[in-house]
Amino acid sequence: MDIFSLDLGNKQTKLKSSKAEYVLPSRYLNQADMPMSVGNSTMNNDLHTYSVPFSDDKYVWGRDIDGLHLDEYLADTIMYGARYDSEAFKLLANFALGLLASDFKAAKDQVLEVVVTAGLPTGDYADQGQLKALLKVLEGQHQVTIDDKIVTVRVRKVYILPQPIGTLYNELLDDEGFIQNKDLLDEKVGIVDVGGGTILIDTILNFELSGKNRHQFNTGVNDLYEAIANGINGDTSLYQLEKDLRKGNQQHHWSYRFSKNRQDDITDLVCKEIDRFTRRLVANVTSTLKNLDSIDTLFFTGGGANLLNQKILNTTFTNAVIVKNTEVANVNGFYKYGLSQQAQTKGASNHGKS
Helix, strand or coil: CEEEEEEECCCEEEEECCCCEEEEECEEEEHHHCCHHHHCCCCCCCCEEEECCCCCCCEEECCCHHHHCCHHHCEECCCCCCHHHCHHHHHHHHHHHHHHHCCCHHHHHCCEEEEEEEEECHHHHCCHHHHHHHHHHHCEEEEEEECCEEEEEEEEEEEEEEHHHHHHHHHHECCCCCECCHHHHHCEEEEEEECCCCEEEEEEECCEECCCCCEEECCCHHHHHHHHHHCCCCCCCHHHHHHHHHHHCCCCCCEEEEECCEEEECHHHHHHHHHHHHHHHHHHHHHHCCCHHHCCEEEEECCCHHHCCHHHHHHHCCCEEECCCHHHHHHHHHHHHHHHHHHHHHHHHHHHHC
16 A cells, blocks of 8 residues: 655645655645636646535646746645644645545556555644644545546545654655664654744654653744845745745855846845844744753754754754755655554564464
8 A cells, every 4th residue: 555645834745655756835726817828828837727526616736836926816825723624725635645646547547545644743733623633634535636637545544743753754764664773763852843834843752752842933934035025126926036045045146036037136135034044043942942952963854944054053053963855854754654654564464474
């Protein structure tokens, strides 16, 4: 039975199966809001139409959704409180399951049965109402129509983990779900997960979350985008800005593209705001983790971690590690956890037979 791993973040949706790995925006468009001229010019873009039985509308979703420049029409799932009860989140979750299932022939011919692993911010994970709401969205059978082709997937079992645990499993386990870094088993680990709408700070020992040395701040990297946008002279799109920041991060040189005729250098502004954001993050970490001296490794993960000023981090934290591929570290860890559970189940079954 295949494993579907989901990280349905506020800003980015990260998905993984044995067939493929996807990173897409956590926002979509009602097809009725697409101008006809745009609809006829997106043949080569990564945009697809989705529909589900519980909604009468059709929707457009894909990697290039922000390229339509229809920001005011996009349905964004970044919200707090009852996020998992919202129609926007239910639609996104079904689109995600459908997209992963579309890579499997069985989902088109019959019903594909899968196990799902997913994560919740630690504050939400501790809330039984939020936990049950996510389970209700994911469990059972899902029928999704993608570009007029129906796929059907039945979720047989759901594992929900505290979100930062994903990064820990990603560091601990290899690609087959077996332990590759035994030292981590005995370490006290701090994890700082810099997401779009939240920053999660947690302490983990023996794979148990500390109930005291943790905090969830509802001030994620979206705050950084907004601060930079406020410093740019002209009308800006947060979605375009996010794209340009990611594009320029490798060279540490950033520009904002208004159009093909105007592209402003914003490197100084970005560096200044990144430094401010990183210093605020450092203050949040030091105020939350009262036991910093006892933490063996302090991992920084999440989609916003690669924008941090590492020199500032290293000045304060001698044990700081920005994990590789920060954006997909959690979803990869969820997937590896699913593999490890399957291996344990198979081993127990074989032991019973013997």
